[in-house]
Amino acid sequence: MSDLDISRRDFLSTAATTTGALVVGFWVPSRAEAQIIHPEGAAWAVEPGMDEVNAWVVVAPDETVTVRIAQTELGQGVWTSNAMIVADELQCDWSKVRPQYASANRDGREMAPAWTLKAPGNGAQDPNGGGEPEFGDRNRRGVTGIPDTLYRRMRTNAAASVKDGRYYLQLAGAEARERLLLAAAKMWGVPVEQVTSKNSVITHGLTGRTTTYGKVASLAAHTPHPNPENIRIKPPSEWTLMGTEQKNLDVPIKVTGKAVYGIDINLPGMKWAAIKSCPVYGGTVKIYDFERIRKEPGVISAVAFPIPNPALIRGRIFGGGVAVIADSWYQAKTAVEKMPIAWDMPPQNAVRNTANIRAELLASLDKPGKVGVNTGDCDAAFSRAAKIVEATYTVPYLPRARMEPGNATVLVGDNRVDVWLGDQSPQETRYSASQITGIPESNVYIHLCHLGGGYGRNGNGPQAEQAIYIANQNRGTPIHLLWTREEDFINTTYRSIGVARLKAALDADGWPVAMEVRTATDAEAPGTTAAFDVAARYFAPNYRFSYHSARIHVPVGTRRGVGAPAQHFYRESFMDELAHAAGKDPYLYRRELVARTNLPYKADIIRALDMAAEMSGWGKPLPKGWARAIGFEERGAETGSHATLSAMVHTVSISKDGKVRLERVDVAHDEGFGLVNPLSVKKQIEGQIVWFYNDVMHQECNVEDGHVVENNFDRFPLSRIHEDPPEINIRFFKSGHWLDGMGHDRATSIQSAVCDAVFQITGKRYRDLPLRNHDLTWA
Amino acid sequence: MAIDLTVNGVRHSVDVSPDTPLLWVVRDTLKLTGTKFSCGIAQCGACTLHVDGRPVRSCSLPVSAAAGKTVTTIEGLSTDGSHPVQAAWVELDVPQCGYCQSGMIMSVVALLKRHPKPTDADIDAEITNACRCSTYHRIRQAIHLAAAKVTAAGGKI
Structure with a gap:
């Protein structure tokens, strides 16, 4: 079918017969933008039918304020928090705000205004400033750093959407407000200093005249700001909307089934693709027999796809595979599962299994690694130690396993590519689409949908590249690729399997005089220095940290928290072990060792420990079979820059037959100079509590004959509501720095805390996760 | 083979293979995309809808089992979130x-x-x-x- 086969009449009738359903219509590619139907729950960029005030703000005559959001909503609340940042400065009526994704296509064609490029103020410890978002390189692909294209950083990762975006979103809101005021002043012929605005109403104080944003928006669109470099942003003391609890703006469409996720896209003439990819990473298709399934219902064709070019797909090697294209997805999936496929599997990968991978990582600990920190003289201190404590910990491979399986819908025309998907990095996808099709990036349109979970860039896998590849072989036909759950496990990236050996020399009073930390992961794993780099978080006068690695074929990536969850588990577990070895209280032991450091925010860490302990009733008696354990999570504790600090006490019970229950969690959490949306932060903390409980208790992926074994929710269990703790108490405290995000490495302390509770109650110390592999009974 | 079923109060006759899971009839044939696919093996419940008032994991229920029955999806609960x-x-x-x-x-x-x-x-x-x-x-x-x-x-x- 060619693009031209869809007449306007067909398009309208399709749209009309599917009221209440999600059918996205389009016309010919060159005019596609104007012809795309936008269902109620769709969130992608739409060209407005009116002038915009600036690239972030459009005010309609009915006072609706459209705020363009450059990050993707995947449950973390960015849809609301980033709109709040703009709206607080804009001083518009919050009830009229409608977020919409920013256009990645436009981002590829326009540069960021100069007035957004310089962070105001003096870094992360200046409450009046913008903090210091790391520009890094300004690579327009958006892989690293912050590009200087229109919407700057469109990646959604590293819990950095607020941290990196706040000041320029504040600037964008302020610039729009000032121009709306200029327009009103011009209309009235009065000096701009005499007009003010609140809740979208502009007032001239001297005469009492009023107008609204909607009435002057088109005039404002043609009223340039005379001096945008001098725009001042509000410090937290002047915030009116930010800092208040606001419900997420997308909740109403998420309880009625109207929110549009990538999987929901349905275009006229669209065909579905289901795939089988090589279960062993790095493998390719040797041969497949399409004739055997050609006559299956609905089947149209098959396309083999190669291992995606790592230069296009963010540097990771997956496997090649075959897609079957059919009228419906269920037909395509049924057919591809019946089709004989022979694979070329790299023999060196096909012999890998969990045991030999772990053994190689453990062996790497004894070889020279990269030295992260080496202060003092560890060897000398160990030779004088009163007592030496050593422990080896291991963590498994973990996928993100978001609920929405990977999918993307792609239409490649003669000189235009349209991609509909939930995507955490549309600038990269724009680049990939152009590279695969040979169509310039300026003709690539990414229609962003909500994501059914992200948890560390799951919406960043090769689903887009696979779909673009398949659609490029079927130009003119929209192709919707959808992975089965099992394919999602093959085509995701994993938090690397990891091991660590921690060793401490204690003096006669039980305090560490030396500490040596060795960790090992896949050589390509990100975040390997988290929690241990630059300086010890718990004081030891002699401290050595080295990190080691092995080359493993399983693709690794940035699962929620990146390196921090594993490394926090090692560090906090070891602190519990040291405290027990020293015969000291694990809370006070930690407190003293933080107090002895020179960490820039040590007062905040101590405050968090004290507050969490006090909230939990630390030290008060508990029933038999119950225990409390404390831990501290940090991001940025070692520098004077952005940081997020929290401490939690976890109260755990274990029945004699080994049933674990997280009874209560008390959270003391740093709010920096101020949280944008405290409600959203609470929800993120609540979610991460169960997330990391799930990790410590149940989740692991093993490797056998080179492929991942646990590949669906029968063998890879997800915690359910009965594992949510009955009591969660969260308290915030102010601190003197901007936050470094909190969507991904909070509540990591649950891992060490549950293990320590197991030790306190059962006397058994387990150092390898998950605990479901262990006997937790006691008598 | 046509299969009759009533979805959110509307009678439909769908021409699909009888072993097609009800989920895909609802999503693909009837374009009611509020009900989601996730595991495909009745584990996670993302595809839960009601058949004759009872909750069912529709990814694993052949449409033939819903023939002649009443199906309610999230869209049938209320369209304005008032339930x-x-x-x-x-x-x-x-x-x-x-x-x-x-x-x-x-x-x-x-x-x-x-x-x-x-x-x-x-x-x-x-x-x-x-x-x-x-x-x-x-x-x-x-x-x-x-x-x-x-x-x-x-x-x-």
């Missing part, structure tokens, strides 16, 4: 990514039909849907709130 369970979800700001919530809400509606005032133990035993964002803390509160709303409105759900 007490949806209203409780909004009031307590339950969803994060939201992907599992259609199925979760359908499971909760079924729970409240059986247990108008569910205990925490009832909830633990009967709400077996998975939420990867782990919004469970608010889900539990919202179930109790929804139960109170239903009672206040005369008990009909």
